Amino acid sequence: MFSWLARIACTCWKPLRRYARMNKDEVDDSSLEDPLLWCRSLDRHSYGEFSFAVVQANEVIEDHSQVETGRDATFVGVYDGHGGPDASRFINDHLFLHLMRHAQEKGTISEDILRSAFSSTEDGFLTLVRRTCGIKPLMAAIGSCCLVGVIWRGTLYVANLGDSRAVIGSIGRSNKIAAEQLNREHNASMEEVRQELRSLHPDDSHIVVMKHGVWRIKGIIQVSRSIGDAYLKRPEFSLDPTFPRFHLSEPLGRPVLTAEPSVCARVLQPNDKFVIFASDGLWEHMTNQEAVEIVHNNPRAGIAKRLLKTALSEAARKREMRYDDLKKVGKGVRRFFHDDITIVVIFIDHDLLGKNQPAPELSVRGFIDTVGPSIMALRNTVAVSFIIMMIFFGACSATVYTVGGDLEGWTDSGAVDYNEWASSKKFYVGDEFIFNYKHEYDFVMIVTQADYDYCIPSLPLSHYGTFTALTFDIPGTYYVICGEPGHCKAGQKIKIKINALEIEDPVVSPSPSPSPSSPSGSPTNAKAMSPSSKITRPLPVLNLVMVGGAATALLMLVAWVSHFIYSRLNESMFQAEKSCQVV
Structure with a gap:
């Protein structure tokens, strides 16, 4: 009798389990000035607050990123793709899940757990390449840098592949903010990376080559560690001469690139104030110290966007133009001025470390306009309404x-x-x-x-x-x-x-x-x-009045409770977005 009614109840309830969509105008009215810029002004996490901003330059954005907040931990991922978005998007969909699986199996988070999560993600992507390279051979040439940060029980873990960067801002002895880079970069422009490659490949005189004024591995790629780039890791993925940009003159004897991340752990100290996670597009236009001073000397709300706009203004200045003019340049052409750039600023409030303070459990993905409450955040708040639905409707039909x-x-x-x-x-x-x-x-x-x-x-x-x-x-x-x-x-x-x-x-x-x-x-x-x-x-909520009776009233009650819970979960998110307009 009530089968259709149960269907409506289930459908009304589904948005609570899924992402709450926002378009860029809702995220930040001022982004109308730069349609390729996205931001989250300020949100809470277990140990403080965070700000998030992304700008697109490529025709198809190759930067993917995420922030996952929970009661006991905070996760940040910045994935700077190259050759296409497939690898960075795959990491965005899988790495955090692998980390949770390994952490649950071991009952802890550690440097080895992070390495295992990276390894599982690499294996998964190479499996995808193997399945699809017959139809799309260039999947073998798609890869991504990968920068991850996890705060758990007062310790910050950072794992990195490629040339993205995590920089911590700390108060020094002179009471001034000082920058410290937390991760090692893997880019052939660095002498220590070239020396490492030469020591690993002593019989290959072309392991690093200067090409057009830039050091490149095998004359092709700058980063020495990544997820993907299968053609430089396994002979089975070698590309033939019909793809001259990625064709190797000699057969691959051993892997040229690796997916082994550099990992470090740091017990957070009272003088550690914030961490900036960003793809290399930011660091092309400002130094570590310049970045931490901007964060330290300005309000928290919208600080990631402020950093991003500073970098874009500098990119425009280098081309003897204004940022207002750069805003008029569309995606694709923008890549001649700057790269895709992702910035996440994590503020650390030490009075919250070690305390079970209530904080929204969110899953935020950069630039794709989605934010969602985690299942854990919904578990307790939906219980009463779920019981009401089960009593009157039974299981969803x-x-x-x-x-x-x-x-x-x-x-x-x-x-x-x-x-x-x-x-x-x-x-x-x-x-x-x-x-x-x-x-x-x-x-x-x-x-x-x-x-x-x-x-x-x-x-x-x-x-x-x-x-x-x-x-x-x-x-x-x-x-x-x-x-x-x-x-x-x-x-x-x-x-x-x-x-x-x-x-x-x-x-x-x-x-x-x-x-x-x-x-x-x-x-x-x-x-x-x-x-x-x-x-x-x-x-069809408006027509429910025609059905009449107790079932209609009950369904309206359930819909109201659902709406109330959903509004409460997203209230803090939309309040945070309003402050983005004034930055």
Whole structure:
């Protein structure tokens, strides 16, 4: 009787488990002046506050980044990609999860745990390269620097691959702020890195080469450590002469690059005031000392953005122009003036160290306009409302489907026509799709319509391995393939059409109305209405009054409680954004 009502309740509840979307205008009205700049003015973490800012220069942004805050720890990740965004995006999706898994297994966080998390992430990305390089060979030339910071139990751990930098600002004996670089950089421009490479490759006279005034490893790349760059690590990923930029004149005898991070641990002292984590784009335009003085001498709110604007002003000055003029330069062309730049400033309030002070548990990802409360933050606050829903509605009535059926599952055997299987069913928002893998090399990719049509997993929107369960919260058509070479063309692909919730409305009987046209290949929330009592509406809250009775009142109560909890969780986030406007 209440199956549709339960569907609405489940759908209303889903935003509490997912990211709260914000566009750049909501994040910072002043970003209209520079549409390629994103910022989080000031947020809280377990041991103080943090500020976050990113600017795009490349046509497709290659910097990815995140801040994860919890009751006992704070995590910062800055991933500066090169050759494309695939590696940095992969790290953004996986490294923190690997760290949590290893930390839970050992019951602690340590330098070795960080190394294990980096190793697992490297192995995962090389597996992805192996699966896709037959279709997209240049995946072997995509890589990323990786800078991570973790504060746990009063100790700061820093792990690094590449040339991003973590700099701590501390009060010295003269009561002045002093900069100290925490991590070692891995860039061939540094004499110690060149010496290290020569000692590791004594029989290779071309291990480091000066090219166009810049020291490069094998004449190709500047960084000596990274995630990815598979063609410089394993012979199986070598690129042929059709890719002259990445072709090696001699076969790879041993790895040229490594994914072994440099790791350090520092017990935080009362004179340690803040840490700046930033990609190398910032350090091209200011020194460590200049950066810490800017942070120390200005208000906390919007300080990451202030650092970023200072760097951009300097980049413009070097080209004899003003920053106001640089703002008019679009992405892609911007790369001639500066790199993608990511900055996270972590303030350390020592009176909070060692105390279980309440702080929002957030997951913030730079530039992609998403912020979300962690599951831990929701666990206690949603309990009462969840009990109310369970009592009156029972378990959520969303349908669970095993794609291809229980016997065949997700396979390239050709025994199942997945689209024929889907055509006999009607899927709704909230339904769950289980992909049972028959082989370890099978996996799932959500792709664009074009990549689906031509079976080219060049830039998957999402990818999943081992057991996969997908739930779609927005009506539209989703395109899913297996990214293993040859499997998609063998029929291991499915088009899933997700419908909005259907409600039996005993009062309204609309006349036929054509649905508005939508761009080809894009999900649409509209559906043509037939002259029937069944209409399709996403979240039709206003029409609930027509249903009447206790069920309506109860659903409205649940919706109000959900809205209240959601508003409280995001109140501090939106308040922080307002202060970004005045920086």
